[in-house]
Amino acid sequence: MNPPAAPQSRRERLRAETSAEIKDIALKLLGEGGPDAISLRAIAREMGMTAGAIYGYYENRDTLVTALITDVYGTLLDTAEAARDKVPATDPAGRIVAWGMAVRAWALANPEGFRLIYGDPVPGYRPPAEGPVAEAGHRACAALTGLVAAAWPKARKLQSATSAWSDFDPALVAQVREEFPGLPPEALALSLRVWARMHGPVSLEVYGHLGRQSRDLTALYRAELADLVRSLGL
Amino acid sequence: MNPPAAPQSRRERLRAETSAEIKDIALKLLGEGGPDAISLRAIAREMGMTAGAIYGYYENRDTLVTALITDVYGTLLDTAEAARDKVPATDPAGRIVAWGMAVRAWALANPEGFRLIYGDPVPGYRPPAEGPVAEAGHRACAALTGLVAAAWPKARKLQSATSAWSDFDPALVAQVREEFPGLPPEALALSLRVWARMHGPVSLEVYGHLGRQSRDLTALYRAELADLVRSLGL
């Protein structure tokens, strides 16, 4: 995926390859059998190794899971950003809808990945408050803030609640203020709500709660996105 | 909880008591240690029994989990309905906000319960498509439809997408049409969207995704509910 072309010793290269192979097999098992199928023993079995050997590459199972989440989260955001960028920046509403549809499509195509990111991925796992997963969250947040920023001139009037930069994570604030200077904290708050609004239907659908009530969930989601852009004054 | 006062033999009574004790201890373990703490062995240990004995009361672990979900889902809905009913029916917007706030408050007070209902409760568990869990979902849905029904005269104008009764689960449709005669299928579709709109922020918060971005999530949620009732024309 990302070989930084730095000259490595043979040992380092092999090590990196094994490390990547572990992750790849874990992702394969995730896709095939869901989060539960990610067991160190199963991975090792697949590689012709012993489970203990993995501890030379990842501190423990949770560390590996965190690496997986980081990867999967990254591909989700890549997908969403690509879909967004197919719509010209002159059409902010279209970009928001494109993002939303892409997220849902990805989630339905990779339900296990979605569960890994947004659910209880694996028995005792708790996502660390800091680290790459939080950064992926910030990336998602910043992207949504970009979508909101494009709509902000119109959306501003519809916002009543006030916010302060101090309400938000410092790292996120720094990222957002650099990328979108002049944007007020209220826009960041709004982007979180936009995030949640897209997340709700997708999460309910992926976990099977909506499917028990209705078919044609696509239409439902489209209607929700339409209402969302209307809420933003677009 | 619900002793139906039917005359039972001593055996039946003891049996029911044991069955309830298993569930209660499972709920206790759930609250103390999260979904992972629900193991047949741990429950049996707590009761001074062996794990195998539980199989006399529940077919397997998943059956027990389903019973737990049913219970927990029921208390969530009881809580939300109680909060809703504290607001007079003449204030549909207030009832919707009350419902939403109650659901979030319950979820934050019982995160393990929320995860049990809406997440991956336990390693290999998959909620059955039929049975008490689906019924609880229908109950939630029907209650939300009631909230939407009260706002329908105003909300109707804001709905563009069309729906048909055949788009929905027959049992749910029967329930809704009996309770709210004259209400069109579009209202039911809208209630699902309302559900999802409340679910998004709560789910993200419970799973720690929003907390990594912002403090003061209560204000965020309030703003979202305010926007929701505005979307409904209230």
Added chain:
DNA sequence: CACATTAACTGAACGCCGTGTAGTTAATGC
């Protein structure tokens, strides 16, 4: 080249888990 070092890995163990099954105990119904 030979040697010491060290990284990579195995194999076995520990204590968990869900799930069966054969055998025991105690209450029930006749």
Added chain:
DNA sequence: GCATTAACTACACGGCGTTCAGTTAATGTG
């Protein structure tokens, strides 16, 4: 008083994450 049966235990199986002593193979050094 006795046969039946429900309730339960004891044990076993395979799976899990994790640790650790020991082995093997590659590396760097004289």
